[in-house]
Amino acid sequence: MTAPAILRIALDTPLRRLFDYLPPKIATHAAAIGTRVRVPFGRQRLVGVVHSHAERSDLPKEKLKSVIEVLDAEPVFDAQLFALIEFAASYYHQPMGVVLAAALPKLARTGAESRRILTRWFATAAGATVDLKRAPRQHAVFAAIAAAPDGLAADALDALGDWRTPLRALVARGYVSSAESVEEPPAPPADLILKRGPGLSPEQSVAVEAIDAAHERFAPFLLYGITGSGKTEVYLHAVERELRRGRRALVLVPEIGLTPQLVARFRERFTAPLAVLHSGLTDTERLAAWRTCVSGEARIVLGTRSAVFAPVVNLGIIIVDEEHDASFKQHESGFRYSARDLAMLRAQRAGVPIVLGSATPSLETLQNVATGRYTRLSLPRRAGQAVPPRAAVIDLREHAARQGISTPAVEAMQRHLADDGQVLVYINRRGYSPTLACTACGWIAPCRDCDARLTVHLGAQRLRCHHCGADAPLPEHCPQCGYAVRHVGQGTERVEETLAALFPGVSIARLDRDVVRKRGDLEEVVGRIASGAARILVGTQMVTKGHDFPSVTLVVVLNADQGLFSTDFRAPERVAQTIIQVAGRAGRGTKPGEVMIQTEYPDHPLLKSLLAAGYDGFAGTALAERQAANWPPFSYIVALRASAPTLPAAVEFLAHARKLARASRDVKLLGPAPAAMTKRAARYHAQVLLEAAERAPLHRFLAAWLPQIEEIKTSRDLRWSIDVDPIELF
Numbered sequence: 001m002t003a004p005a006i007l008r009i010a011l012d013t014p015l016r017r018l019f020d021y022l023p024p025k026i027a028t029h030a031a032a033i034g035t036r037v038r039v040p041f042g043r044q045r046l047v048g049v050v051h052s053h054a055e056r057s058d059l060p061k062e063k064l065k066s067v068i069e070v071l072d073a074e075p076v077f078d079a080q081l082f083a084l085i086e087f088a089a090s091y092y093h094q095p096m097g098v099v100l101a102a103a104l105p106k107l108a109r110t111g112a113e114s115r116r117i118l119t120r121w122f123a124t125a126a127g128a129t130v131d132l133k134r135a136p137r138q139h140a141v142f143a144a145i146a147a148a149p150d151g152l153a154a155d156a157l158d159a160l161g162d163w164r165t166p167l168r169a170l171v172a173r174g175y176v177s178s179a180e181s182v183e184e185p186p187a188p189p190a191d192l193i194l195k196r197g198p199g200l201s202p203e204q205s206v207a208v209e210a211i212d213a214a215h216e217r218f219a220p221f222l223l224y225g226i227t228g229s230g231k232t233e234v235y236l237h238a239v240e241r242e243l244r245r246g247r248r249a250l251v252l253v254p255e256i257g258l259t260p261q262l263v264a265r266f267r268e269r270f271t272a273p274l275a276v277l278h279s280g281l282t283d284t285e286r287l288a289a290w291r292t293c294v295s296g297e298a299r300i301v302l303g304t305r306s307a308v309f310a311p312v313v314n315l316g317i318i319i320v321d322e323e324h325d326a327s328f329k330q331h332e333s334g335f336r337y338s339a340r341d342l343a344m345l346r347a348q349r350a351g352v353p354i355v356l357g358s359a360t361p362s363l364e365t366l367q368n369v370a371t372g373r374y375t376r377l378s379l380p381r382r383a384g385q386a387v388p389p390r391a392a393v394i395d396l397r398e399h400a401a402r403q404g405i406s407t408p409a410v411e412a413m414q415r416h417l418a419d420d421g422q423v424l425v426y427i428n429r430r431g432y433s434p435t436l437a438c439t440a441c442g443w444i445a446p447c448r449d450c451d452a453r454l455t456v457h458l459g460a461q462r463l464r465c466h467h468c469g470a471d472a473p474l475p476e477h478c479p480q481c482g483y484a485v486r487h488v489g490q491g492t493e494r495v496e497e498t499l500a501a502l503f504p505g506v507s508i509a510r511l512d513r514d515v516v517r518k519r520g521d522l523e524e525v526v527g528r529i530a531s532g533a534a535r536i537l538v539g540t541q542m543v544t545k546g547h548d549f550p551s552v553t554l555v556v557v558l559n560a561d562q563g564l565f566s567t568d569f570r571a572p573e574r575v576a577q578t579i580i581q582v583a584g585r586a587g588r589g590t591k592p593g594e595v596m597i598q599t600e601y602p603d604h605p606l607l608k609s610l611l612a613a614g615y616d617g618f619a620g621t622a623l624a625e626r627q628a629a630n631w632p633p634f635s636y637i638v639a640l641r642a643s644a645p646t647l648p649a650a651v652e653f654l655a656h657a658r659k660l661a662r663a664s665r666d667v668k669l670l671g672p673a674p675a676a677m678t679k680r681a682a683r684y685h686a687q688v689l690l691e692a693a694e695r696a697p698l699h700r701f702l703a704a705w706l707p708q709i710e711e712i713k714t715s716r717d718l719r720w721s722i723d724v725d726p727i728e729l730f
């Protein structure tokens with residue numbers, strides 16, 4: 001193959017284009033598509049990825065610079081993965097380089113080797129002639145190296161204690177030289193399967209066989225399994241079948257679902273090397289895990305959102321656990337993408353089955369089942385003896401409540417505790433109380449920078465904003481009139497206090513973001529519940545993710561009403577998912593469970609359909625509502641958002657952008673309108689919503705419009721972003 005004349009490089013810059021370079025003057029490796037290169041860019045040096053080769057450039061040759069070096073001997077992105085990244089860039093309307101940067105670990109973005117490099121040290125001829133007896137440590141290190149004709153690597157030298165200092169001296173004196181080579185991954189274990197799994201239920205068997213029968217072709221499945229029905233066992237069996245075929249598995253889980261227990265379940269079943277990728281890794285750990293993907297050593301890649309871009313070769317299956325979870329969508333900053341949706345594309349391109357698992361599937365996924373695009377596999381029963389819990393509503397208009405906990409709920413707790421059960425109390429609010437109010441003048445502690453109230457954190461004696469992080473001392477008197485203040489409403493901290501007063505001597509654990517601050521905290525709380533040391537667990541959504549509390553027999557949902565009347569069309573879906581997921585914690589062992597939902601709106605159609613017909617019943621009602629209102633999945637939407645130090649500045653930018661858009665019959669523009677919470681972190685937010693019945697015209701429209709928006713001269717403090725398929729309309 002002759003060297004290409006021009007290399008088109010994708011660079012992590014905001015510019016939506018590729019950059020032409022000449023091949024390096026001295027090439028160590030061929031600059032194949034998908035390899036990383038280091039290039040001069042202005043006054044900097046950047047690491048980019050070769051996107052394509054070309055015969056000529058639009059720029060005159062003398063204006064082109066040369067690539068400094070080609071960093072990889074082999075592409076780090078194979079053709080399939082590269083095509084996925086290219087698709088993601090066009091679908092989410094991001095520069096290719098930005099998407100490539102998101103797909104690489106940080107150290108790889110700055111040029112770290114994609115393969116582990118092994119250094120070996122050799123004795124030189126000069127070293128063989130000298131007497132080192134007066135430097136005994138150098139002598140010992142040299143003797144060990146000289147005795148190894150193939151050289152010695154660091155792990156062999158470790159036996160000598162501190163060898164680095166004497167070795168440095170030996171190298172400096174020319175007695176020892178070194179050579180570097182790519183470290184080949186260890187040979188895979190003879191059997192990738194450590195032990196066979198337990199026998200499967202008939203429903204689990206049907207699911208495993210269906211997935212297995214689809215091997216080596218694209219086949220999307222929804223594994224719709226109620227909590228405790230053994231979805232993970234289906235994943236493990238499906239992965240085992242692919243490992244036996246010599247293929248690899250990519251398993252995506254929500255950030256908080258990637259628990260040590262889940263990793264342990266894979267490790268106790270498989271000897272196949274496992275790469276774990278999540279946001280808690282250090283940069284070095286992340287690079288090491290990524291390298292085991294590049295080298296092909298890892299047979300199973302288990303990771304959160306960005307693992308959808310892991311360079312897994314010879315992929316055999318993709319699994320997305322808790323596919324409804326919002327954390328699969330990057331929606332806060334930068335490259336906003338849905339890992340679940342990209343996983344679907346990746347499976348399609350790789351021609352492999354993909355399993356979306358959930359007890360509460362997203363309405364998008366259920367609609368794909370309804371139209372026949374996905375195959376539904378159901379696990380309607382719990383594993384073992386467990387029976388689904390009984391659910392009932394407590395009408396808060398009829399029953400008195402003490403600090404938010406109604407009398408029937410307290411009585412039920414007494415009953416379950418007396419019966420040796422554990423109780424889970426769910427409230428979707430951390431802190432002590434959501435409001436601090438004056439008893440005299442009506443003052444309420446506001447966040448200076450947000451359209452929100454400050455939350456009381458009594459233990460820490462702080463007032464905090466849960467939106468911007470503002471933090472202030474907790475006042476004892478009203479700053480306006482000097483009278484006493486009171487705490488209004490409940491958060492987890494206050495519920496814990498109330499329960500401690502109601503059930504003296506009963507050990508209570510709390511699980512929320514204030515308790516879980518560092519690695520290991522979560523395991524500590526979960527451990528106290530699992531061991532039975534704590535009998536009551538008070539928690540936020542955190543209690544629903546990936547933990548198994550077999551002795552919890554009663555679940556009380558304190559505030560089901562939040563979200564029932566939200567302006568966001570997805571809010572009811574999230575409320576229903578949370579209620580079902582929390583309720584699923586009850587009665588997972590042999591004892592039957594009970595669920596009590598406190599509400600002031602027992603006649604709300606959502607709650608009624610959920611209680612009468614479960615999540616399926618709710619989903620039917622909700623999908624009909626979405627269709628009537630023309631919301632996704634019956635339409636496609638994109639949000640153009642802007643924020644600025646003043647609301648007029650944000651709105652003005654959006655109005656200008658809207659004026660630039662050419663009229664389209666297929667795309668409807670709504671707004672600009674202030675966001676539901678307009679002021680956040682001292683910035684004002686507004687948005688324009690685009691809606692279309694078909695994807696293609698919407699994306700054509702965007703592709704024409706975005707370059708025009710980029711031309712708008714804005715002040716430096718205006719920020720804007722584009723969010724394709726937004727999951728929150730805030």
Ligand SMILES: [Zn+2]
Nearest residue numbers: 438441478481
């Ligand atoms: Zn006051």
Ligand SMILES: [Zn+2]
Nearest residue numbers: 447450465468
């Ligand atoms: Zn705030």
